[in-house]
Amino acid sequence: MRVLTWNVNGLRAAIRKDISSWIEAIEPDVVMLQEIRCRPDQIAPESFPFAKWHQAWNPAERPGYSGTAVFARFPIRVLGRGIGKDPDPEGRVLRVDIDGIDLVSTYLPSGSSSDEASARKQAWMNRFAPWMTTLRRRRRPVIVGGDFNIARTEQDIFHWKSNQNTSGFLPHERVWINEIVESGWSDLVREHAGDVDGPYTWWSNRGQARALNRGWRIDYLLANAQAAAASSNPSVHREAGLAISDHAPIIVDLS
Numbered sequence: 001m002r003v004l005t006w007n008v009n010g011l012r013a014a015i016r017k018d019i020s021s022w023i024e025a026i027e028p029d030v031v032m033l034q035e036i037r038c039r040p041d042q043i044a045p046e047s048f049p050f051a052k053w054h055q056a057w058n059p060a061e062r063p064g065y066s067g068t069a070v071f072a073r074f075p076i077r078v079l080g081r082g083i084g085k086d087p088d089p090e091g092r093v094l095r096v097d098i099d100g101i102d103l104v105s106t107y108l109p110s111g112s113s114s115d116e117a118s119a120r121k122q123a124w125m126n127r128f129a130p131w132m133t134t135l136r137r138r139r140r141p142v143i144v145g146g147d148f149n150i151a152r153t154e155q156d157i158f159h160w161k162s163n164q165n166t167s168g169f170l171p172h173e174r175v176w177i178n179e180i181v182e183s184g185w186s187d188l189v190r191e192h193a194g195d196v197d198g199p200y201t202w203w204s205n206r207g208q209a210r211a212l213n214r215g216w217r218i219d220y221l222l223a224n225a226q227a228a229a230a231s232s233n234p235s236v237h238r239e240a241g242l243a244i245s246d247h248a249p250i251i252v253d254l255s
Helices: 011-016 019-026 115-136 171-182 188-193 225-229 238-244
Strands: 002-007 030-034 054-058 068-072 077-081 093-098 101-107 142-147 219-223 231-236 250-254
Touching: 002 101, 002 142, 002 219, 011 019, 019 238, 030 101, 030 142, 054 093, 068 093, 068 101, 101 115, 115 142, 115 171, 142 225, 142 250, 188 219, 188 231, 219 225, 219 250, 225 231
Parallel strands: 002 030, 101 142
Antiparallel strands: 002 250, 030 068, 054 068, 077 093, 093 101, 142 219, 231 250
8 A cells, every 4th residue: 555645735727737648657555644724615626636535524614725635545534633532624634544554644833923822732632642641552554644843853854944933843843743753653764864964845935945945854754663664765746845835755565
């Protein structure tokens, strides 16, 4: 089973940019999307690349904002929307069961726009971390994929020196995500890539960041022990990201 996670920065825009060609080329069996910014009834079936797939949606209540979705070639059973039983008006978490595997598409808030946004992000992180502990302890494979809006280390951001006071690379944010990983989650891309800079998954539209590959690694596939043991070949598809979104998709194969 090939699992893909991707912040598409607007699903309708991604469809207009021909995301279907990239899906055909990458050949995923499961597609976890973030920042879809639409409801299913806002997409014409004839243009929808996942029209014949099994579908699960968690759109935001606010039009044109946030939202997550999962599409699969196999039947999907929705296990929950949101963190545990918390309400999820922004559609940031969608948890499903596919063939005995827990898959979570998640989109953490950005705290960059204001102090209020930073406070909302922190409150969300405070709820999310203990929920991740509950998921990790499940006696079945669990994969959490999505845009965490945080770079873990200096290797995960090209301009790390000048961004130490920037939301997404603040010291307490890095401590938070590293504590999650070190508690027993496998950061599949980092473990596969090793001790190198990148691979980056998001690039600013400013300057030549995209062309020069001066980005951030803020999108992840995290696996509990059972899922990590069955995982192989995690990779970042930079070219697909440059063509469709400001984020690149990440894939992993599960045996």
